[in-house]
Amino acid sequence: MSAALLSLLVPLFTALLLLLLRLRAGGLVIAANALSLGLAVMALSTVVSTGTQQLNLGGWDAPLGIRFELGPLTASLLVFTALVHLLVAVYAERSRHSQTRDTDFWPLSCLLHTSLAALWLSRDLFNWYVTLELLGLVAVAMVILSGPKAHAPALRYLLLSLAASLCYLLGVALIYGQYGVLDIRLLADMVTDDRVTRLALLLLTLGLMLKAALWPLHQWLPAAHASAPTAVSALLSALVVKGPLFILWMLWDNLAPVELARQAGVFFAVAGIAALISGGWAALRTPWIKVLVAYSTVAQLGYALLALGLLLHWQDPTLSTALWLFVIAHGLAKVSMFLAAGEMQATLGSRKVSALKGASQTMPIAMFAFAVAGGSLVGLPPSGGFVAKWVLLQPLFSQPSHWPWALGVLLGTLASAAYVFRVVAIAFDRADPNRPDYDPDTSAQWLAMLPALVVWAMALMSEPVIRWFGEAGL
């Protein structure tokens, strides 16, 4: 547990140090991220050997104190968060085009890391509110790093985020008014199926879905994610939208009365399929590279939503594993995709997809990274995305009455294949290649490739992970 706590504190103190000393040193942040990653791995290995651990901050017990819990999922997410931060930070420091060298990116990314780690560890409705607000504010601050043109989408993002938080907070107030506790485990034992609880769950869900950009509340995402600097886009898509998703999953998996969960599950699952199709369609139509990648996030979140919905509808815990494998695989793949897209658009001097003509020659490594990451999004074996899809598909096929849901997954797969290979096919257009404005930077391209390789390597250790998640519970 102490390792997990340190993994949270290291980025926090790094952020404070940078802010107080007015430093913007990327190297320091990279070192802090590496340290935090090491600590998170230590925490993970303790969980593997000794199981879930609890920590009451300051010695105060629930209901008054703040309880942190370190389970298999939280430990994995801590490692995932630190790893993504490390990968993105190395790129942000190394690439000429990251727009983040010597900016406020460095303290902000540390704060983002801290608030996410706190979110994964918390098991308390109000604590989650605080981490959500922190996450939202830091994310908006990071979006505007790319300059004045990002102000309008950033402001819209901020206001939506605040409204969503207040929606969530009203839900929290109602829950507290009804039961008098905020700790999720205590609540799980007390909760009953009445109208106030239902209203509160509705408010909580709406707030969280808006923050996580889950269909149909996703409209703000493409503009905000596409207008941010490349490194920030990667962090936003890979991590920030996953925070509210975690809370949503926790709430419905623990708090919701079974009958209500079954009904709501259908809604979530349908929304998931709608996200897969509409997000995929929008990604297929947009002329802008980064908007395409951002819409792909909307679409991929549909898988998570589908897994959540079916998990609730059938009360089948194996789907939780599918959900979180999707989240982790998508996060890594999306980092790679955003970094590759950003590097290509900066080097080739245009934000348009059509500018990628001939990129398979001019920037082969970045293009390959995009394709490899895309392969995981499509679910090609042996990538992390494939493993997640596989785990999701197993219960879908167990009974003939479940088969129609598999059709949704099939459509989602085809849609994602369509937008990924739309880009790849253009890159192979040799007839009229687009000349780069700058010399392509090989090492930055390799840094974009790295997360994609990690997500494919994920498949190699998928069996023990799936078994462990299945046996230990999340």
Place this chain on the structure above:
Amino acid sequence: MTGAWTTFLPLALVLSSLLPGLIIFTLREDQVRLRISLNLLAATLKLCLVGVMLWGVDRGLSFRFAIDFLPGGGLVLQADATSLQFITLSAVLWLATTVYAIGYLENSPLRSRFFGYFSLCVSATMGVALAGNMVTFLLFYELLTLATFPLVVHRGSKKALHAGRVYLAYTMGGGALLLMGVALLHSLIGSPEFQPGGYLGPMLDAHRPSLILAFALMIAGLGVKAALIPLHGWLPQAMVAPAPVSALLHAVAVVKAGAFGIIRVVFDVYGVEQMQALGLATPLLALAAATILYGSLKALQQQELKKRLAYSTISQVSYITLGVALLGPLAAVAALAHLVHQGLMKVTLFYCAGNFAETLGIHRIREMDGVGKRMPVTMTAFTLGALGMIGVPPTAGFITKWYLGIGALDVGQDWVLLVLVASGLLNAAYFMPLIYRGWFSAPPAQWPEERNLGNGKPGLGETHWMLLAPVIFTTVLSLLVGIFANTELSPLAWSQLIIDRQFDP
């Protein structure tokens, strides 16, 4: 330590082209010698490894490599009799095609990329052949799609890109369907290793609809690559690719991966008894027969040489499916033998078409007049390949058709004979004019686009030696497998061995 090397040999077979492929990606364009040596070294090494494996299997060793991947289905590479047949074919033809491609692409741009993907493509084919269960098969089947796409669009022209998009749309769609089918089976029983006679026997009564749906999904997925109608649309379009790629696509890699998958699903996953119990064979049989006739009819209408060959492939590969779907021992032998026979004959025909196009600029059929006087060696090879396709004795094609015919009579599906006769006549109708034009028409005053690849004289110098040597090699091989079909070393004898295991467990 005999255990160790038999474990790693299957992996080494896949890696023997994968690693050189990855190294080739990093080479500069002007490192020609290094690239050529790497290519040839890898191809030769692979052939040696296959030789060792054949020797080992003959001595009764078993080769198996497995790691954990998914619960219920690990990554398994293993050499059984069926896979050995396919890997031997692939390894031999890879060596020939590598030599051919080096000659064909001399001085053209982006060769590092080409040979890199070329090697990846062969690695994926090896993986498909060695896959020990459906999950592993699926994995390499999808990788094959990815590795072949850059080869199809290699020329980078508008037409090539369009063909590439069509190819991807079909194969990714097929891949998704296959994924669904495999996942459906996996949810019922996991993915155990392939076994002769299938492993679904115990599930038969409880899960009838699931098994039927899984079969339909998997055949649809595999049928895309095997070019069964109505899923064949990508194949004629993919003809824009360079000739070595077409040769590889048609004879070894893509089309064969689909046909091989059908063999696996029917014999080693479902098994003959379950196929009969579920009544799945008849629709497959009808589909294969329709594809055979349709492909031949379309081939007759084509005016471009490569397009005609493409439709001919659609028709010929379906012989394999037909033989499988007949579910009788003799027809099954024919199907497996045809996998090899068709590969050898088709690759020869595509090499020849490539030689005509490269040396003289011949792309259309009417331009072939008198080509036999200018390029007698290539034209002889072409003639022998075409006669094989028609099924004239004693060529390899005859052997397959003969066995298919008696196999059909054996299981009481007499109408298949009619299909075979009709298809044979159609084959003759679309190949004979080419042979006639090549040998007996007067050559034109000037060829469409003559290039100075050999010494310009008919005979062994009629074109670049690297283009000619593979042609002679595969022609001789395809004659040998026909003439020596009765000996123990032939593909036919080997197929007999596989099928004996299937039908008498």
Place this chain on the structure above:
Amino acid sequence: MTHVSLYLLGGIALWVLGLHALMLQRSALRRIMAVNVMGSGVFMVMVALASRGADIDPVLQALVVTGLVVAASATAFALRLATADAGDNADTKQPADQERR
């Protein structure tokens, strides 16, 4: 009890009013105010809930204080962002300035 329900209803009404304004208004300042009205509504609900019993519930009051801090800082940030945005539209941009906040 009646005055508690009155406050509760008032709080919820404020929240709904704020949400309504947020959805309809286009001007940045009005939208920021709308969010603040929503916030006040939630805090009013929480304070009302805290005073239901004989003793005042300290947890809720602590939460309201925390919430107020968060709301105030978020509002400040939003206002700065909105004015920077307005400034851009009015005259030429000074990217360095905006980036430094």
